[in-house]
Amino acid sequence: MASRTILKESQIMKIHYVTGIAAIFVVALHIMMRLVVPFEHSLEYDYIIANYKNIVYILILEAILVLISVHGFNGIRIILLELRQSRAWENMVTVVTISAMIGLIAYGTRTIILANGL
């Protein structure tokens, strides 16, 4: 029954649960940092660019990006695995979701770097 994969499903699910729980805390922190100023002010261009210059804020944004991407795309992988069962489908789903996850993290990181002006 067990197939040869790089990671065992239990290891993937450990990552899934840890990223899910960690994301709750990091998103909560992100929301709290937004609430220290009036909401409208928090959406102003200058304020956002100023945030991108703040190393702590950047780290939180990067953490949110990675945690949500890993957790979310693995969740999509799980749903798609249950949708159809064949080796070709499963391999395709795994490759597409991992590629999409890496792509999104790369694009988001690029945005953070550009906004920071590094």
Place this chain on the structure above:
Amino acid sequence: MAMSNTSDNKIEQKVTLKVYRENRGQDSGSHYDTFEVPYKKWTTVLDALLYIKSYMDPSVAIRYSCRMASCGSCGMKINGMPKLACYTKISELETSTIECEPLSNFPIIRDLVTDFSRFFDHHKSMEPYIESNDGNEDDTNKGTFSFYQSPEDVDKYLQFSYCIKCGLCYSACPTVGTDVNFPGPQALAQQYRYFADTRDESKKRLDIVDDRHGIWRCHFAGSCSKVCPKGVDPALGIQLLKSYMLGISKNDKVPAKKIEIDSINDSNDSKGSSNTE
């Protein structure tokens, strides 16, 4: 006697049974046949179906054997819920119409009879037997030794050993409905049953279920535990197994001690003689 007959006739009521009909061998499609069956307060759905088969339509296909919820053969959906027909009284359903359908998640062979091949394949894939390095089947058959287990050791797996493989939990499982490679609650609970048994020394039990379509696809709907006619809680077994795989629970299983039968007999003999004295 006559009075009791009169009294029985007075309390005899009739119930309408809607029975699902389909024959895999013919492309006639599926339909429901309706039968009006007399029943008394102790009449089970299986009794009613057998009445139909005997006096109304002998072509109705049902599978049954023990009539006492031990063999697990007569599982079917009764008013939409997976139940054992022999264990479900008409009077307790409290409806004037009873709908009998084949179990979900099983291919239909004919009418209420379903194909359990895939279900049993999943069960077999769990290696549902004790693997011990300390002895083999021949040794135990010779009766040369026994394994000691404390009542606490037995409690860890006892309820899961009550499984009669009736397939009701498999039929109720929403994951099995979408993922045919998912072993299902029965097989996974059996994996826990042997994993928790101190006589079992297999090192690959957790690996067997650690698959893309393995234990992690359980969504914990809990419907398996709700429909089990023997009071087994497969969802509990699955969650306990998951907790070991996640490292939340530590596998501190101490292998059962091997005891020579002769020494047990000697000890019993000495107790017997001391009691006599």
